[in-house]
Amino acid sequence: MNLTLRIWRQSGPDAPGAMTEYHVSGISPDMSFLEMLDTLNEELILRGDQPVAFDHDCREGICGACGMVINGQAHGPERTTTCQLHMRHFADGDTIDVEPWRAGAFPVVRDLVVDRSAFDRIIGSGGYITAPTGSAPEAHATPVPKDAADLAFEHAECIGCGACVAACPNGSAMLFTAAKVVHLNVLPQGAPERAGRARAMVEAMDAEGFGGCTNTGECATACPKGIPLTGISVLNREYLRGLR
């Protein structure tokens, strides 16, 4: 396959950026999108140009490191992570636009790399269950009803990739925050800190400069892990409950 790529290049947080055009040839349909970029980068290095910077690690769709907006869609046309997107979903001769996640709370570090540390601070504000090492009761002391366990799991699957923020027209982190709050709040272990957790995490989210949620639903459409949109409703409920 031969492709034309238009990639956002930006040499640093404060440098101006622009879409830059590249041509790659001999792309195999079996390549992942990142392997296609690897190919481009090999050529750029040999030419003495700076390779395109992008975050990635596991390349299995689980670490949440990778992520770029491909033709206007977070993680591209398939519902998966960028590393698990394969070139067979594109056609020979296509022009593909590649941009970083865009959100005020995710400043661009370089090229397609953005700073998502805001997510870590949201977790730090309350996205945990306080259980200092050594203080745990026997695991079977608290049975967890299967439906609660399943609901928790469904939300715990979030990989923190930030596609929800990238896709949301308001740059809102509600789906991410909801994923964590629901995971912990529906478990009996999470109950004691339930109210404070939702409040603290929403406050942290706001403080990071994410937008509000207008229930657009783009986030859930883009989420590679299928975190349900209704999770946001549960977050809202937990927050409002917590205020009482």
Add this chain to the structure above:
Amino acid sequence: MSYLDYRVGEPIADTKAPAGPIEQRWDQRRFEAKLVNPANRRKHTVIVVGTGLAGGAAGATLAEQGYHVVQFCFQDSPRRAHSIAAQGGINAAKNYRNDGDSVRRLFYDTVKGGDFRARESNVHRLAQVSVEIIDQCVAQGVPFAREYGGLLDTRSFGGVQVSRTFYARGQTGQQLLLGAYQALSRQIAAGNVEMHARTEMLDLVVVDGRARGIVARDLVTGELTTHLADAVVLATGGYGNVFYLSTNAKNSNATAIWRAHRRGAFFANPCFTQIHPTCIPRSGDHQSKLTLMSESLRNDGRIWVPRAQGDTRPPGEIPEHERDYYLERIYPAFGNLVPRDIASRAAKVVCDEGRGVGPGGQGVYLDFADAIARMGRAAVEAKYGNLFEMYERITAEDPYTVPMRIYPAIHYTMGGLWVDYDLQTTVPGLFAIGEANFSDHGANRLGASALMQGLADGYFVLPPTLNHYLGSTRLDPVAADHPEIEAVEADVADRLDLILAVDGDRTPDSFHRELGELLWDECGMARDEAGLRRALARIPELRAEFWRRIKVPGTGAELNQALEKANRLVDYFELAELMCLDALHRAESCGGHFRTESATADGEAARNDEEFSYAAAWEYTGGAPVLHREHLVFEHVHPTQRSYA
């Protein structure tokens, strides 16, 4: 001076494991350990490099105890450490099934599974602690699979006869890591942990013989900084990526442990690498990493290749009598369920015979046609649906109609920094935990026990032993301008400058691929003397070529991913050489290390306990290394030859 001229040095004896009954050693050790007064802990700074299961657990726990922790990872968030990718599960001797499991049995299985190359005291402690890990994780809200009654579910794994593996669908590593990460995040928010993400440790600072800090590079700005502490903990994971293609995350690397090795920490059993039999084969030269398919597939899939060499017909057109179900043929008793190392080697043998399938002939079929006929498509889908989907996404082939293609891939490294019972390396004050050390798995790791070991080390083992070190050692403050610090900083900076200055005509990846292929061929699934010698001759040539031809654009004062790769590659060259030497000197087969010369009449691995019942700890000298043997004593599990026929 060649690596082949290695010397044999003093054996290492002291492992700090107390004498006495094995069940009481850990209690005894904790009782004898010095404590640090809680009020004094905050005066101690501990550096933890790595935020995987081992590092995340250690950082959180040490901070909870009151230490000031300074922690590092190269990812943009501690939550993304490689541990997140583990799928299958975590072992623990809870005996919830009442199926005869016990601490003793887990201990026994692990020593035996490690092919009698692990230290009994450590393994027993691991089995003891396993029970607490599950309690800890459940309390943190890790959503383990549960049954309808609300109690935890378990499954059996990797050739053991009890059901002791706890799991969270196919995302056990992710869920466990999130638990540790959340505990760590809480400590970061509380100011007890100073977290440096996107920061890579590039060297260790040793002052007066003790580990006192690290030099790290901020991967965004390129700035080199020195961090000083009273102790340094390395939880930096395994080095499987030395092979270029592996199931490890792309950025996992050996730099931290290798630089520590260069500063005096012994490196043990580097040639003990684990190869996982069921990975998706590479589809071409562009391949950047390999994806693991859960071992559980072998429960119902049948593995075969065509009988004839070079048979390129599509699998559906190959009639039954022209197929070779080779595992069922060679190992009638265990069939498709033989252990990892055996299944991997058998696949290599048939592919080497020219009977492999798929692009490049590097694959064997894993066929579900019989299972679908027997259980029905729906049942197969319920059991393996997500794996089939993942396979189809990657290969664009439908495993319900066309057999899967699988091939072995590098997966885990049992070798690592040598540590004593306290998990301390040979550099006082330097500790190594998780996959970064060599401690518990001997020559082969059983499924679902790496997660167990990482968390055991981080949550339960390291904290008391580190306490002991800090409580029993007088540590004077190190001046920021200590000459040793300046020397290390200069070393690191020089090396980066040198790489940038070459301005040659080959990319880092092209060297890495070449090194990886060489290692895979000569020091992979099967090794022999001639091949290892070839590799030992070739690696220095390749390294010399690297220093002539490497090309890294840009500068060191910015986010420069090509520079990161090249810099890691420098360490891989040296490590690769030590691996080959270790494999060469160990003229026996054991666990993941298969020497073709050391096989039984029917081609199975033959251990040589007379000569090699030791862990090989290598000392760095700059030239030919020095071998220190730690002789292994088996008082509880008596070495036997494994047989699966």
Add this chain to the structure above:
Amino acid sequence: MALLTRAVRRPSTLATLWRSTVGKKAVMAVSGLVMLLYLVFHMLGNLKVFFGPGDLNGYAHWLRTLGEPLLHYGWFLWLARVVLLAAVVAHAVAAYQLSRRDAAARPQKYVHRRQRTSYATRTMRWGGVILGLFIVWHILDLTTLTVNPRGEEGHPYQNIVASFSTWYGGGIYCLAMLALGLHVRHGFWSAAQTLGANNPRRDRALKLTANATALLLTAGFLSVPVAVMTGVVR
């Protein structure tokens, strides 16, 4: 101590509510639902147009005497007005502030513009502005009678007919009713989501209810100007 990680003291609930995006959105949802409730009754009341001037004018009069003797003449109406005014102000201020914040949260747009389903968000904002302007017009038209072509106090029926008989009067109302329909369609479900009443099992039912409510409301309201313009009501 290392274990203590969260401060215990917290500011007043209302202030917290108004300061957070989730809380402010809840204020919007509650005020929106209050207005929606009003509109359901308002729509039903308006349908009296079809029973002739007596019915409608009588109804308007009844509105003013409602609650007597406990309340004074017109008090109920004023009470309702105060509530509605508070609702519309809270709703509009929250909408404005949140929209400003949302725009700031994505300072740089994507170069590759795709038709996104953020359709709802955009129509909500523009629809809301249209509704706001309409309410002003509507009050000038039928409450204060400032712009009404007839403007006869106490005769709403005649005023309505007069208003809708001009092309612009009828046009404005029809346009506004369409905007209302869209706003309620997303708004009703959205309010449930915002107030935490949604869950996977309820999601479909809520969306259906939202569509039905929007449809009935729009149809009911629209029938009046349409009837006047087609001469059914005169």
